[in-house]
Amino acid sequence: MHEAITELHRVGYTISELCAVANISRQAYYKYLNRQPPQYEIENAVIASTIAELYLKYKGVPGYRMMRHLVNRQLNTAYGARRILRIMRLMGIQSVTRKKKQVRTQKSGDLTATNTLGRQFVSEFKNEKWLTDVTEYKLKNGSRVYMCAILDLFDNSIVAHRFSLRNNNQLVLDTFKAALKCNPLASPMVHSDRGYQFTSYGFRQLLNVNQMTQSMSRVGKCIDNGPMESFFGKLKSERYHLVRKSGGYATYQHLVEDLNHYIHFYNHERPQDVLFGLTPIELRRVAA
Numbered sequence: 001m002h003e004a005i006t007e008l009h010r011v012g013y014t015i016s017e018l019c020a021v022a023n024i025s026r027q028a029y030y031k032y033l034n035r036q037p038p039q040y041e042i043e044n045a046v047i048a049s050t051i052a053e054l055y056l057k058y059k060g061v062p063g064y065r066m067m068r069h070l071v072n073r074q075l076n077t078a079y080g081a082r083r084i085l086r087i088m089r090l091m092g093i094q095s096v097t098r099k100k101k102q103v104r105t106q107k108s109g110d111l112t113a114t115n116t117l118g119r120q121f122v123s124e125f126k127n128e129k130w131l132t133d134v135t136e137y138k139l140k141n142g143s144r145v146y147m148c149a150i151l152d153l154f155d156n157s158i159v160a161h162r163f164s165l166r167n168n169n170q171l172v173l174d175t176f177k178a179a180l181k182c183n184p185l186a187s188p189m190v191h192s193d194r195g196y197q198f199t200s201y202g203f204r205q206l207l208n209v210n211q212m213t214q215s216m217s218r219v220g221k222c223i224d225n226g227p228m229e230s231f232f233g234k235l236k237s238e239r240y241h242l243v244r245k246s247g248g249y250a251t252y253q254h255l256v257e258d259l260n261h262y263i264h265f266y267n268h269e270r271p272q273d274v275l276f277g278l279t280p281i282e283l284r285r286v287a288a
Helices: 002-010 015-022 027-035 040-059 065-075 081-090 169-182 201-209 221-245 251-270 280-286
Strands: 129-138 144-152 158-166 191-192 213-216
Touching: 015 027, 040 065, 040 081, 065 081, 081 280, 129 169, 129 221, 144 169, 144 221, 144 251, 158 169, 158 280, 191 221, 201 213, 201 251, 221 251, 251 280
Parallel strands: 129 191, 191 213
Antiparallel strands: 129 144, 144 158
């Protein structure tokens, strides 16, 4: 009611007239104007301002869970997820939505492995369990670009990734060589789907030479490689699809640079609930 009086006063009505209609005294109205706002209102205003700043900085990516960690980091506070969600709803802010992934049955090669991982997505040590897969992107002209990535289940970090205009065995081999260069003593269990790159002789030989155990998803069961699929989903919804909506990637170099930037953000700046509010690299360093 007091806010309505203030707004109507701005368009020409007198305070006396408005207070009479509202059946409140002028003294009560002015007392309201001069009151000190309660602490929670002051905090909510600061939170809302911080949310708006972070929402613009990260191009609409954070949902309320991620936003809670980002706000608490910036303000050195410990606000709960429900409070952040409530303020985001009042502001009309929500994260970009993610497209549902279609489940496709993949053809398997002759040389397959059993599902040794068995959806045991928790890892106690670095480089104990790696997930890998290849995903596809498109340029403006319709050309396809492929990316192979490796995710460490210990901290959900992307330990290596490579791009190519060809979806072939070399792309996967180059990605694993990059991962081994950064982690020369690693000998993890490696889980993938049954794509032909992962059933090839060259890939299996690379695993054997480096004493890595191979595990494969069951046919048509994307959930067997769930965290890897989840990462690709985040990348596409939080970056790739947004760029596509605004015109897309004109060149191979443009796409590679932009997605490299996102992966750096994912590893170094994007806190995760399952990592106790830390980023993948922060958890990796804590465990070093």
